[in-house]
Amino acid sequence: MKKLLFILPILLFISNHAKAGGDEKLKAIDKHEKAVHIKDGWIRDPYIVLGPDDYYYLTGTTRLPKDPKEQTDYYNTGLGEKSAVGYKMQVWRSKDLIDWEYLDSPFSLKETPLFKDSVQVDWSKQRLWAPELHWVGNRWLMVYCPKFVSGLALTNGPEIKAPWTNHNPKTFLDKHDPSFFMDDNGQSYLLWGFHKFYIRPLKKDFSGFSGPATQITPANRKMGHEGTTMLKFGKKYVYIGTAWSTDKGRKGSYNLYYCTSDSPTGPFSERRFLGRFLGHGTPFKDKNGNWWCTAFYNADTKPLDSKNIQKRDLSDNAYTINQQGTTIVPLEIKLQLNGDVYIQAKDPHYAVPGPDEVQKFQKSVR
Template sequence: MTYKKLILVIYAIIGGQIGIAQNPIVQTCYTPDPAPIVYDNQVYVYTGHDEDRATSRFEMNDWRVYSSTDMVNWTDHGSPLSYKTFSWAKGDAWAGHCIYRNGKFYWYVPLVSKETNMHSIGVAVSDTPTGPFVDALNRPLIGKTIGEIDPNVFIDDDGQAYLYWGNPDLWYVKLNEDMISYEGDLVKVKLTKEGFGADHPSRFTSYEEGPWMYKHGAFYYMVYAAGGVPENISYSTSYSPTGPWTYRGIIMPVQGNSFTIHPGIIEFMGNNYFFYHNGDLPGGGGFTRSTCVEQFYYNTDGTIPTINMTKEGVDAVSTLNPYQRVEAETIAWSEGLKTNENSQVGVYVTDIHDGDYIKIRNLDFGNNAPVIFEAAVASNIAKACIELRLDRKDGLVLGTLSLCSTGGWNKWKVISTKVQQVIGRHDLFLIFRGDTDDALFNFDYWKFSHENNEKI
C-alpha cells in the first residue's frame, strides 16, 4: 500500500468516527419558538426571529424557515413572512405554526391588530414550504378571545383539522377543509388539575402557553409550556383531540438561559424528535432565544421520558453529497457569521471575518476522491481565502481557495482550486482567512468535483 493510499484509508476511518451535532441548530441569528413539520422527506422548522438588539422586551418582526434532510445540516431559507405581510397588523410576530394540506402551506401566526391593539391570529398561505407567503384573508382568522397567541394546528386521522391557541386559557376550534375558516363555536378547554397539573405559582393549573397537539399510537398528546416563569414543558394525554385530558407530568424541566420555552414534536425517518428553544448562544437570553433539538424514545406505555437540554443535539440520519451544489447557508455549526438574501441569489452567507468558519457534517466523498473545490463568492476585498479542513477546525488541510475582489459585494464569481485526495465520510470545516478586520466576502454556494474544470 502506498503512503498516499494509507493516508486516504486512515482519514476514511477517522472521518467515520468524528462528528457530533450541536445545539442550538442555527447560530447566524436568534430563532425562538420552533414549529417543525415533515414534508417531502425533509424536516422544515418554522421559527420566530428575536432581533439581536432585544434585551428587555420581545422584538420580533418576521418569521424564518430552515430545512434539513439529515437533522444536522440546516439550510437557511430566509424570511418569507413578516408582520408587514398583514395589512391589518402592526407588529409582534410571535410564535406560529405552518402545516401542509391540499397542495398548499398554511402558516398560522399571532400579530397585534391595528384595530384592537391586541394579538389576533392570522393565516398566510403559500404553494411551497419556503414561501413567499401571502395573507389568506386580509383580516384576522381569530380575533374574539383574550391571549390569542401560539397557534397550533392538528389534522386528525379522519381529516378534521383543529386550531389550538392561548395564554392564559387554552382554546380550540374546528377548521374547515379550506383551512382558512372554521365551523362552530370557539371552545375554551376546561383546565383542571387532573388534566393539566397544578404546579403553577399563580394559576389553578400548570398550563401557561405554547400548545403543541399531535397523535402517537392510541394517544393524543397536548404538550405545552407550563409552571409559570421560568417555564418547563409539560404534557397531557387523551383518547380524543378535544379531551378529556390526563396530566402526565414534565417533559423538560426548567433549564437553559431563557424564561420561556416552546415545544414541537415530530417523527422523521423512524426517529422521534423534540424541538425547543433556549438562550445559550453568545448574547442569548430571555429575549434572544435559539432553536434546539433532541431525540427521544417513548416509554412502553406511551408516556414521554424526561428530556434534558444538551449541546450535542442529535446524530445524522443520512449523509450529505459534496458533489452537488451545497448552499453556503447549509450549516451544522458556524461562528461569527450572518445570512442575508436578495433577488439575485436568494439567501447567502455574509458578515464573514478572519477566523470565522462553517462546519458541515457527515459528507460522503465515496471511494472516488474529488479533484476540485469551487465556490461562488462576491467581494470588494483584494485578498482572502477559504481553508478546507477535514473533521476538525485544526484538521488536515484539504485545500485552500484563494479569493480576490470580484468587483463588488453582489458581483458573483465562481472560483475553484485543486484539493488533496479524500474518500469516505467526513465533517468539513470552511475556515475564512483575511488580513483585515473588515468583512471579507459574501458566499453563495460550494461543491466538489471529480473533473478538473477550474474557473480561476
C-alpha cells in the same frame, strides 16, 4: 503570496474542524440519546417540521434579517420594550438537521390584511411570534401571533413563499400562541391560549371555524401559561403545554408538560412532566422515525453548566442550560398496554424535574 500561504492552512484547519463537528453531531442524532445543538443564531420558540420534499424546515421567533445587534445583544430575552423580535418570519431548510440553507423571509406582517392599508406604522415595535408551518395536502399552512396580529395564512402552492392567502383575518385575531392540529379523519383544529386554553374545529378550507371553542385543561391543575400544541399516538390525544417550574413568571426553569385524552376536546388526564428546559419546544419526528423536541435559550442569566443541574434549585431567577440558537432533545414516546401514552426527554439533563418544581409527580409507568 507569502500572506496567502499563511492564511490557507488556517482556512483548511477551520474547514476540517467544522466538518468534524458536523460529523459528531450527525452521530449524536443517529444515537438519539443526548441533546444536540444544531444551529447558532438568535431564536425563540424554534419549530421544525419534515416536509414532503424530504427537507426539514426550521422557523421561529426571530430578529429581523441581518440585525447587527445580534452580536452585541446576543442574550436578549425577546420580551418587553427592549425586545429584539422583528416582524418577519425567517425560514431555513436542511437534509440532515446540521447544514441549514437560509430561505430568507417568505412572510411579513406588512403583507397581511391587517397592515396592507396602513401608512403610519412604527415597524420597530411590531412583532411576529412563534410561527408554525404545516403541510396540508398540497400547500403550506402557517399560524402566528401575538394576539394583536395573530393569524392563519396559506401558500398558493407547494413552496414556502408569497403570496399568502389570509382568509377572514379578523376571525383569527386575539389568539395567543396558536397551534394547528389535524386528526386522522381530516378534521383540523386551532389551539391557543394564555393561562386559559382553547381548541376549536376549523372548516375544511381553513377559512374559519366550524364549531364552538372548548376550554381544555388537565384534570388536576392548569396546564401552564402558553406554548401549547397537540399530537396523536394510537388512539390517544396528547396535549402539550409550557410553564415555569415554580408557577411564577420567569422563576425557575421553562418546562414542558402533557396530559392525554380519548378526544381532542377532553376530558384530559392529570398533568405529567415531559422535560425540563423544553418550554415552548415542539416535538417532531426525524427521518429515522425518532422523536425530538426543539429547545432554546430563555433565561435572565447566561446559560448554566449542565453538570449536576438535576440537583440545582433554580427558583430565584429564570435559568436554562440551552445555548442561544436551536437545540434538539431526544424524546422517548411509548404506547402503554392500557393504550395511554408515555413521553419523556431522554437526555438526563432534561429528563427529571428540578428541586424548584412545584408539582409533585407520580412516577410514570413506561
